[in-house]
Amino acid sequence: xxxxxxxxxxxxxxxxxxxxxxxxxxxxxxxxxxxxxxxxxxxxxxxxxxxxxxxxxxxxxxxxxxxxxxxxxxxxxxxxxxxxxxxxxxxxxxxxxxxxxxxxxxxxxxxxxxxxxxxxxxxxxxxxxxxxxxxxxxxxxxxxxxxxxxxxxxxxxxxxxxxxxxxxxxxxxxxxxxxxxxxxxxxxxxxxxxxxxxxxxxxxxxxxxxxxxxxxxxxxxxxxxxxxxxxxxxxxxxxxxxxxxxxxxxxxxxxxxxxxxxxxxxxxxxxxxxxxxxxxxxxx
Ligand code: NDP
Numbered sequence: 001x002x003x004x005x006x007x008x009x010x011x012x013x014x015x016x017x018x019x020x021x022x023x024x025x026x027x028x029x030x031x032x033x034x035x036x037x038x039x040x041x042x043x044x045x046x047x048x049x050x051x052x053x054x055x056x057x058x059x060x061x062x063x064x065x066x067x068x069x070x071x072x073x074x075x076x077x078x079x080x081x082x083x084x085x086x087x088x089x090x091x092x093x094x095x096x097x098x099x100x101x102x103x104x105x106x107x108x109x110x111x112x113x114x115x116x117x118x119x120x121x122x123x124x125x126x127x128x129x130x131x132x133x134x135x136x137x138x139x140x141x142x143x144x145x146x147x148x149x150x151x152x153x154x155x156x157x158x159x160x161x162x163x164x165x166x167x168x169x170x171x172x173x174x175x176x177x178x179x180x181x182x183x184x185x186x187x188x189x190x191x192x193x194x195x196x197x198x199x200x201x202x203x204x205x206x207x208x209x210x211x212x213x214x215x216x217x218x219x220x221x222x223x224x225x226x227x228x229x230x231x232x233x234x235x236x237x238x239x240x241x242x243x244x245x246x247x248x249x250x251x252x253x254x255x256x257x258x259x260x261x262x263x264x265x266x267x268x269x270x271x272x273x274x275x276x277x278x279x280x281x282x283x284x
Pocket of ligand 1: 142190196
């Protein structure tokens with residue numbers, strides 16, 4: 001029987017609805033909407049699309065948003081100054097600096113300048129460390145979205161084998177820690193992993209975040225496994241494909257995310273959730 005398709009668009013819509021309801025509750029209680037500042041430096045077209053989508057999502061959730069569009073010639077000090085001003089701005093609860101930044105600006109320095117309590121991307125070392133030691137924190141949006149999708153399949157993670165392919169700081173590592181926190185037995189794979197297909201075949205939950213179109217084949221998947229495909233690869237100009245060979249995998253897996261329409265829509269939805277929760281946390 002083909003796998004259940006995990007509908008990321010529908011799950012993301014329900015998360016955004018919840019965020020909108022929480023934002024309304026916040027406005028009612030504190031007399032203003034939660035606020036997000038989005039900073040973009042330079043004119044990278046992909047970054048521009050992401051920023052526009054984030055602003056649109058804010059409008060849909062009744063979250064106040066403001067954009068700070070800076071020229072590519074902005075110095076590191078100028079950007080750090082802006083971040084500090086936003087940290088101190090009482091109508092702003094979340095500060096997001098769109099990455100990548102121009103080469104002359106240190107992304108690490110900028111991320112570290114964002115107040116951890118306003119770090120809605122969950123990239124600040126304080127939030128990363130809190131995630132690592134199991135303390136409450138703003139969690140990075142894509143991994144948090146992946147966990148939400150896994151939960152909605154109804155799988156009980158305790159004691160299950162989870163394999164994560166990819167060890168990036170923004171997806172692979174944090175999602176591995178989140179799976180571990182829920183008592184899965186986690187294996188993290190990367191470009192030097194030997195016999196990757198065999199490792200993947202052990203997974204009850206397989207999360208793939210590599211950036212290689214259709215790398216994971218149907219016979220790498222344990223029958224009935226939950227497969228989360230994070231990859232977004234443009235092939236042949238426009239078409240978006242994942243890291244998993246969907247047509248093969250759907251015949252073997254128990255549940256699988258499509259690309260597009262799986263993990264992709266979850267990232268912005270979790271960002272909305274983080275903004276609202278950061279706003280409430282600042283008042284507690
Ligand atoms: P990175 O390039 O930062 O990391 C890729 C990881 O894949 C690395 O750990 C690398 O290993 C590993 N890898 C590369 N080749 C292989 C291989 N042949 N076998 C096993 N592992 C391999 O990517 P990201 O984590 O940032 O993103 C991964 C994918 O997810 C991309 O397609 C990206 O576009 C997508 N993505 C989607 C998001 C969304 O939908 N919202 C958000 C973020 C990412 P090593 O460490 O050894 O180099």
